[in-house]
Amino acid sequence: MHYSPIQIAEACLQAGELSQAIEVLDSxxxxxxxxxxxxxxxxxVRLRQPEVESVQAALVDLGALSQxxxxxxxxxxxxxxxxxxxPAAVRYGEQARALAPDDDRFAERLITLHLRAGxxxxxxxxxxxxxRRWSWLRWAGDxxxxxxxxxxxxxxxxxxxxxxxTHHQAPNxxxxxxxxxxxxxxxALFAQSGDIQAAKADTDLLEKIAPGRWGQS
Numbered sequence: 001m002h003y004s005p006i007q008i009a010e011a012c013l014q015a016g017e018l019s020q021a022i023e024v025l026d027s028x029x030x031x032x033x034x035x036x037x038x039x040x041x042x043x044x045v046r047l048r049q050p051e052v053e054s055v056q057a058a059l060v061d062l063g064a065l066s067q068x069x070x071x072x073x074x075x076x077x078x079x080x081x082x083x084x085x086x087p088a089a090v091r092y093g094e095q096a097r098a099l100a101p102d103d104d105r106f107a108e109r110l111i112t113l114h115l116r117a118g119x120x121x122x123x124x125x126x127x128x129x130x131x132r133r134w135s136w137l138r139w140a141g142d143x144x145x146x147x148x149x150x151x152x153x154x155x156x157x158x159x160x161x162x163x164x165x166t167h168h169q170a171p172n173x174x175x176x177x178x179x180x181x182x183x184x185x186x187x188a189l190f191a192q193s194g195d196i197q198a199a200k201a202d203t204d205l206l207e208k209i210a211p212g213r214w215g216q217s
Contacts, residue, residue: 005027009025009038059080069099074096074106086117104135132163134164138157142185145189154186158186
């Protein structure tokens, strides 16, 4: 039975033979440089390797694709992030989000990258385009907390909690954990601002949500 180079490379990949998979794809792409499927696979294999050179080579492969997909742009963003190039990771993330503007995961990734890069105004601008619901209000609180606006962050976390309570009156354990996370962030900011009474109220609330987990202040 005849196997294509891609099938052979995928078999090597499944066996954990990353270097052998690269060799097969190198040989194939030398003869067929326009094969996007093979180039995409080689990039994905290289992204599984820990060396910086492999990540850089993966980014070159992804940049050479004739018709990048959403997954390709996301892979570029991840590669750039691994290389420490956060502005490039943001640019690639924006390309991915442009292909799926209604997918919250890409907006969340962009906000995370903006925060890591210290691009607070860019994070605010993006959040200003999103619905004013608890999940985005929580992110907005994170932005203001990083900016040092403690009062603004406390206000936004409070708005997030209020909206959460309106839409999730009987939350499941997972959602309840998300709620508790926002309360914990607000409690820390209350303590930081010196409002010990408000911090204790939030800590008491956390103890009711998950007894023994958060402790008492």
